[in-house]
Amino acid sequence: MHRHMSCLALQEGACQLASAFPSYKVTSVPVEGGLHLKSFMSMAGASTIAVGQSRAASAAVRCIQDQGQFSYQFVQVPDDIAANCLFINGTLVLACGEKFAKSKEMFEKQLCGTPKIYLDASELNKVDGALTCCSVLIN
Numbered sequence: 001m002h003r004h005m006s007c008l009a010l011q012e013g014a015c016q017l018a019s020a021f022p023s024y025k026v027t028s029v030p031v032e033g034g035l036h037l038k039s040f041m042s043m044a045g046a047s048t049i050a051v052g053q054s055r056a057a058s059a060a061v062r063c064i065q066d067q068g069q070f071s072y073q074f075v076q077v078p079d080d081i082a083a084n085c086l087f088i089n090g091t092l093v094l095a096c097g098e099k100f101a102k103s104k105e106m107f108e109k110q111l112c113g114t115p116k117i118y119l120d121a122s123e124l125n126k127v128d129g130a131l132t133c134c135s136v137l138i139n
Contacts, residue, residue: 025069032056038132040080043087045114048073050107052080075110077103084130088137090114095121095131 010028018026033056034040040057044050049064049072051057057080064072077083082103086093094100094107096118107116121131 027064027067027069029060029063032059034080038084038130041083042085042132044075044083044085044092044107044111045073045087047071048075048087048111050075050077050083050085052076052083053078054080056080057083075106077106079103081130084132086131086135086137092116093131094118097122 010030014026014028018024029037031037031039033054037060040052040054041049041060047070049061051061051074053076061074077100079100079102082095082100084095092107092111092114094104094116096104097120099122104118119131
């Protein structure tokens with residue numbers, strides 16, 4: 001079941017986020033497909049975003065490039081779900097498996113200096129889950 005919020009609710013949420021963190025620029029990125037933004041993109045480094053190749057992912061990249069205040073490097077991978085990764089203390093945690101072999105190859109090629117840990121997320125994927133769905137990052 002997918003819940004879709006109204007534009008007004010999303011705008012109000014963005015305003016609240018901007019109020020809570022006034023020293024940071026907040027840019028709303030519309031999600032045209034998928035459950036949420038991390039369904040097809042997530043941080044893969046301090047200034048690097050891993051992104052899938054779906055139409056929704058491409059639209060989000062354009063929005064970030066056009067409206068964002070920060071310049072990001074994008075690592076595009078063939079599989080949207082493989083772009084759902086965790087960047088933790090300088091290490092990139094990624095889903096692995098035969099299903100994401102081409103995405104793994106792209107990560108290895110484009111982020112060769114970044115340490116990586118590959119985890120089997122196949123059971124999570126069966127229920128539309130991914131690595132960020134079962135993670136709580138605490139500093």
